[in-house]
Amino acid sequence: DQQVKQNSPSLSVQEGRISILNCDYTNSMFDYFLWYKKYPAEGPTFLISISSIKDKNEDGRFTVFLNKSAKHLSLHIVPSQPGDSAVYFCAASANSGNTPLVFGKGTRLSVIA
Amino acid sequence: EPEVTQTPSHQVTQMGQEVILRCVPISNHLYFYWYRQILGQKVEFLVSFYNNEISEKSEIFDDQFSVERPDGSNFTLKIRSTKLEDSAMYFCASSEGWAGPDGYTFGSGTRLTVV
Numbered sequence: 001d002q003q004v005k006q007n008s009p010s011l012s013v014q015e016g017r018i019s020i021l022n023c024d025y026t027n028s029m030f031d032y033f034l035w036y037k038k039y040p041a042e043g044p045t046f047l048i049s050i051s052s053i054k055d056k057n058e059d060g061r062f063t064v065f066l067n068k069s070a071k072h073l074s075l076h077i078v079p080s081q082p083g084d085s086a087v088y089f090c091a092a093s094a095n096s097g098n099t100p101l102v103f104g105k106g107t108r109l110s111v112i113a
Numbered sequence: 114e115p116e117v118t119q120t121p122s123h124q125v126t127q128m129g130q131e132v133i134l135r136c137v138p139i140s141n142h143l144y145f146y147w148y149r150q151i152l153g154q155k156v157e158f159l160v161s162f163y164n165n166e167i168s169e170k171s172e173i174f175d176d177q178f179s180v181e182r183p184d185g186s187n188f189t190l191k192i193r194s195t196k197l198e199d200s201a202m203y204f205c206a207s208s209e210g211w212a213g214p215d216g217y218t219f220g221s222g223t224r225l226t227v228v
Contacts, residue, residue, distance in 0.1 A: 002155075034216045043117070043204050043219030044156065089156060091216070100146065100169055101217065103156035 003027045004092050006104035015113045019077040023090030023104055026071065032097035035064060035075045036089040038106070044089055048075070051096075080111045115139040119205050119220035126195055126227055134190045134223045136205030144208045145188045146217060147180065149173075149201040156204070162188065195227045 005024045013019045023033075031052040036044035050057040050064045050073065057064050063076045077084055087108045091101040118137040126132050138145050147159040161168040162180055179191045188207075192199055202224050206217035 004155075036216070036219075041221065043119075043206070043221045045219070046216040049216060091156075097210075100158045100161050102158065103148075105155040 002104075003030075003102050004090055004104040006088075006090055006107050008107050009105070010108040010110070012110045012112060013080045015082055015111055016079045019075075019080045019084065019109055019111065021075040021077075021088050021090075021107050021109065023073050023075075024071055025073075025092050027092070027094065027102075028071070029094040030092040030102075031095070032093045033064070033066060033073050034091045034093075034101065035062075036091060036103075037084075038087045038089060047088075077109075080109075082111050082113050085109055085111045115218070117205055117207055117218050117220035119203075119223050121223060122221065123224045124226070126225070128197055128227055129194050132192050132195055132225065134192075134203050134205075134225070136188045136190070136220055137186050138188055138205065138207030139218055140186070142207035142209055142218070144168075144210065144217075145180075145182070146206040146208075147190045148204045148206065148219075150204065150222075151198075151201045159190070159203075192225075195225075197227050200225055200227045 034049040035047040037047045038044045048062050050066050066073045087106040089106045090104040120135045145162040150156045158171050160170045160174045177193045181189050202222045204219050204222045206219045208217045
């Protein structure tokens with residue numbers, strides 16, 4: 001039962017271009033969403049979050065968009081840099097972030113110089 | 114920057130043996146979690162711990178698993194009798210509140226290999 005789905009296991013993007021990572025969810029109780037980045041041999045690190053009362057949140061090169069009616073969110077990275085190469089996990093929580101995070105399977109982003 | 118520390122980084126154990134995975138959460142955090150990731154799979158929730166008791170646990174967290182905060186700094190995950198399918202990367206995490214606003218801080222993980 002995959003409540004959080006990242007349907008693209010991998011993505012390759014040229015340096016300087018936009019990276020778009022997608023995430024879909026099925027549980028309509030989810031109201032808080034986060035993106036984590038993971039390098040090999042390290043734990044996931046928090047990147048950016050969005051509450052369901054918003055449809056966009058921006059932090060530097062990273063922007064997360066939320067489409068509640070489609071139960072879809074996306075992470076945009078502009079411009080992409082080689083250091084952005086990592087696995088990106090989408091995560092969701094319910095009850096205003098008061099339930100444990102549910103993660104997707106991750107998307108491996110490769111930014112090519 | 115404060116971090117969550119996990120030891121050991123890699124543990125190899127024989128099937129049926131008990132293992133204890135150790136974690137030192139960030140000192141002012143109140144919520145503690147264990148997650149695991151089987152190779153190639155998603156990061157799965159095991160258990161959350163608050164105020165010295167389990168807050169929530171998943172179906173994975175059966176009677177073979179237990180957690181403990183034996184002192185003011187450590188948070189441990191014990192697997193009583195390991196199975197081959199317990200082989201995974203185990204991540205400890207901690208947070209000040211629940212998920213918001215900055216989510217959890219994860220440790221680097223312990224790779225458990227059951228042979």
